[in-house]
Amino acid sequence: MIKIRNLTKSFNGRKILDGLNLDIEQSKITVIIGRSGEGKSVLIKHIIGLLKPDSGTIKLDGVDIASLKERELNEIRKRFGMLFQSGALFDSMNVAENVGFVLKEHTGLQDADIEKIVREKLVRVGLKGVELMATDELSGGMKKRVGLARAIVMDPEIVLFDEPTTGLDPIMSDSIADLVLDTQKALNTTYVLITHDIPFTYKIADKIAMLHEGRIIASGTVEEMKNSTDPVVRQFLEGRAEGPIKVY
Amino acid sequence: MFKDTLERLGLYAQKSINSIGLMMMMLANAAMLCFTPPVKVRNMFKQMEFVGIQSLFVVVLTGAFTGMVLALQGYNALKRFGAESMVGPTVALSMARELGPVLTGLMVTGRAGSAMATELGTMRVTEQIDALSTMGINPVKYLVVPRIVAGILMFPLLTVITDFVGVIGGYLVGVKLLGINSGVYIGRTVDFVTIDDIAMGLYKSLVFGLIMTLVACYNGFYTTGGAEGVGRAATTSVVTASVMILISDYLLSSILG
Numbered sequence: 001m002i003k004i005r006n007l008t009k010s011f012n013g014r015k016i017l018d019g020l021n022l023d024i025e026q027s028k029i030t031v032i033i034g035r036s037g038e039g040k041s042v043l044i045k046h047i048i049g050l051l052k053p054d055s056g057t058i059k060l061d062g063v064d065i066a067s068l069k070e071r072e073l074n075e076i077r078k079r080f081g082m083l084f085q086s087g088a089l090f091d092s093m094n095v096a097e098n099v100g101f102v103l104k105e106h107t108g109l110q111d112a113d114i115e116k117i118v119r120e121k122l123v124r125v126g127l128k129g130v131e132l133m134a135t136d137e138l139s140g141g142m143k144k145r146v147g148l149a150r151a152i153v154m155d156p157e158i159v160l161f162d163e164p165t166t167g168l169d170p171i172m173s174d175s176i177a178d179l180v181l182d183t184q185k186a187l188n189t190t191y192v193l194i195t196h197d198i199p200f201t202y203k204i205a206d207k208i209a210m211l212h213e214g215r216i217i218a219s220g221t222v223e224e225m226k227n228s229t230d231p232v233v234r235q236f237l238e239g240r241a242e243g244p245i246k247v248y
Numbered sequence: 249m250f251k252d253t254l255e256r257l258g259l260y261a262q263k264s265i266n267s268i269g270l271m272m273m274m275l276a277n278a279a280m281l282c283f284t285p286p287v288k289v290r291n292m293f294k295q296m297e298f299v300g301i302q303s304l305f306v307v308v309l310t311g312a313f314t315g316m317v318l319a320l321q322g323y324n325a326l327k328r329f330g331a332e333s334m335v336g337p338t339v340a341l342s343m344a345r346e347l348g349p350v351l352t353g354l355m356v357t358g359r360a361g362s363a364m365a366t367e368l369g370t371m372r373v374t375e376q377i378d379a380l381s382t383m384g385i386n387p388v389k390y391l392v393v394p395r396i397v398a399g400i401l402m403f404p405l406l407t408v409i410t411d412f413v414g415v416i417g418g419y420l421v422g423v424k425l426l427g428i429n430s431g432v433y434i435g436r437t438v439d440f441v442t443i444d445d446i447a448m449g450l451y452k453s454l455v456f457g458l459i460m461t462l463v464a465c466y467n468g469f470y471t472t473g474g475a476e477g478v479g480r481a482a483t484t485s486v487v488t489a490s491v492m493i494l495i496s497d498y499l500l501s502s503i504l505g
Contacts, residue, residue: 048382074384082382088375102383160382 018214034211081151315417339418353456368468403457
């Protein structure tokens with residue numbers, strides 16, 4: 001569905017992505033893992049066109065996202081939903097307004113219909129009676145749930161997740177993993193997640209891809225990655241300080 | 249030492265040119281998007297309320313005390329030449345041509361400009377602006393256009409209010425406190441102040457509205473560096489916009505006569 005080829009990106013002379021190749025399959029959960037600062041967020045921002053690569057292509061059903069103009073990008077972005085690390089909820093709006101915002105902007109739906117869809121999506125992510133709450137009244141986990149409800153409100157084909165469990169306790173992380181599995185199964189959507197949370201990854205991934213030094217150095221199913229003999233992959237998955245990855 | 253200074257100057261110049269370029273691109277983009285449907289009328293009214301209605305108290309206070317002090321100082325100076333009757337036109341002309349638009353510009357920049365930069369800066373560092381983009385919503389159209397339109401429309405209206413309140417303040421001090429004849433005060437003011445004087449102030453305020461909102465939106469929109477960056481964006485906006493208002497005031501006064 002999404003084919004990324006030879007993607008390179010540098011910031012201030014420092015190469016973050018260095019000829020990255022990755023295939024993302026339709027209706028599957030692809031998890032991209034890697035150390036902090038390896039360029040996972042940069043990669044995901046390229047997929048949705050927030051960043052332009054220095055070279056390389058990101059093809060969605062044959063259309064190169066990297067070469068699209070702003071107006072065409074805005075059209076293609078309607079096929080995406082995105083959950084940000086911090087939730088990125090609009091703090092000038094309450095929960096219902098946040099979730100229903102994109103419907104109001106892009107559809108001609110009546111307010112009553114929008115309210116109904118918003119309620120449905122909030123129930124889908126396990127939230128009830130929070131419609132009128134301000135975003136600063138929400139806990140970290142609730143923010144992620146509201147962010148997910150907002151990301152799936154237009155029933156997108158692809159949902160991108162930027163570190164969905166960062167800042168959450170292990171129990172809440174596990175409940176977010178259940179939520180990811182439930183919603184993906186129910187909506188049959190393509191999910192792309194970036195994380196360095198290994199238990200979370202093992203629980204949800206159909207495919208794992210490891211980003212290291214600007215490239216995908218290994219990819220496969222959970223079992224394939226667990227059985228990998230690559231010392232870099234092994235060190236990361238086992239969470240060891242000693243190994244080929246140097247800790248600075 | 250000399251090489252270091254030169255290098256720093258070069259970097260500063262490069263950064264400044266880059267900023268001006270980005271700001272002009274933002275303005276051109278906003279001007280184009282302003283007329284592209286759908287027009288965000290609700291957002292515009294919200295911003296007009298923020299820039300205009302919520303600044304009323306501060307501009308009324310500024311206008312009143314400026315008019316009052318102008319009358320007081322004008323009276324002290326003009327009395328020496330036996331020209332107390334000219335206090336009214338002095339106050340009205342000063343307010344209409346210079347002090348009305350400039351003080352309104354500076355006061356509203358302090359109040360609304362810093363808040364605008366802070367709001368957009370916070371939206372940038374908390375990824376809310378990126379979130380808008382991922383939803384297929386142009387953030388310049390959604391966030392910047394309504395603010396610039398509000399600035400251009402509201403600054404002249406606020407200036408009219410400042411001018412009016414300033415003239416009333418001057419009248420109260422001149423007539424009620426200092427004993428100038430009311431008929432003479434009003435008559436002289438009407439004789440000397442023309443519609444061109446008022447129009448000049450309004451043209452200026454229109455430009456000041458554009459400067460303030462553009463500078464605040466630019467600094468907020470391109471904020472980097474977390475909470476510290478947001479604070480820096482607010483301070484930079486107020487300082488840059490205030491200095492630009494004062495410089496453009498001189499230039500506009502020269503051009504408009």
